[in-house]
Amino acid sequence: MQPVRRPGGRTARVRTAVHEAVLDLLREESWDDLSIALVAERSGVHQATIYRRWGTLSGLIDDMVNEQLSQGSPVPDTGTLRGDLEAYALKVADDVASPMGALYVRAAMVGSRGSEGEVYLMNRGLRLQAMLDRAAERGERPPTLLELMEVVIAPLYYHAIFFGRPVGPDHARTLVDRLLSLRGSPG
Amino acid sequence: MQPVRRPGGRTARVRTAVHEAVLDLLREESWDDLSIALVAERSGVHQATIYRRWGTLSGLIDDMVNEQLSQGSPVPDTGTLRGDLEAYALKVADDVASPMGALYVRAAMVGSRGSEGEVYLMNRGLRLQAMLDRAAERGERPPTLLELMEVVIAPLYYHAIFFGRPVGPDHARTLVDRLLSLRGSPG
DNA sequence: TAGTTAACGCAAACTCTCTTGCGTTAGCTT
DNA sequence: AAGCTAACGCAAGAGAGTTTGCGTTAACTA
Structure with missing residues (x-):
């Protein structure tokens, strides 16, 4: 007989308090200084509670990433391929x-997350x-999913990681232009 | 009066032993399990020595990344733009x-490394x-450095991080093709 | 080659992270 | 509304991580 879970009320409050404390701390402190002790202090949740529920910092971060991913933010549907791509890139x-x-990039790197991450990646894919199929049905000539990831999304991540700042709206549009011109001028 | 440093002989041996132990362990264990105790045991260097020289695991990893970056691996010079790009991509x-x-990606993400990392990025740039200028002098029509980074290098990193495996030689060549076709067919 | 001392090995002491038992609070069920 | 117990707070204790003093080894200098 498994114990009956109680996800509501207090448990949910504790969870969001802890999650927000982590995001808060990451905005202020360096990554290395992040610790369960700090998260406990900031969130007002006792250390023992955090250890019992998440075990380690990595476990906590995995939980945050998985929750974020499970939200399943919708893909844009503006009516045109360019509109969809630009909205998504931004x-x-x-x-x-x-x-x-x-957190997401780090979770992908350490690769310790469960299958949920892969499930999400597949769902988002x-x-x-x-989104690309809709464009094809409208008679547009969409790129492949791989091309979208390589030409638009990969540079967005690259800039953020190595240049330390995200690309602006203009540059994001440049990436979309590049993607759309891959096939040459549409017939 | 500052103490006279002794970078040679034993000190250098200890350093490389520790560095290699870290790389060894990262091939076997998960990232989270990496600890100074493990590095000490594997390398045969005493814990106290590691603590005294590097202080923390992050400090040690920064040192490794900086050393690697300062090696300054040469950029290919094959005689053709395509040859250079393919060699570099591979x-x-x-x-x-x-x-x-x-380690490099992680160091870039945590952003705790000193200015050496940026100096390196500039040097490599x-x-x-x-390399691109050489191509231009030969009468070829090279892409810009930004285009090279976005169209070829960024996808290479993206694949490794999110798909968990690097791209093969064929696909790397595909990326180079895409870069070279950005300007349309050369005049 | 001899002297000086930086760098290391060792071990004890110390600090912090993490676990565990128990009493209290508050979801969930009936 | 009352009972049951999951989830939490608290505090003591175990264990791992880190520091420090001292003797030893071995770079570097003269």
């Missing part, structure tokens, strides 16, 4: 600059593919 | 799959720019 550029974006 | 694809590559 959103990614924004996301990757946030502390959550850094499917949604993006659907 | 090398980056290889590097990014190694433990050192992961200058060398790559020189």
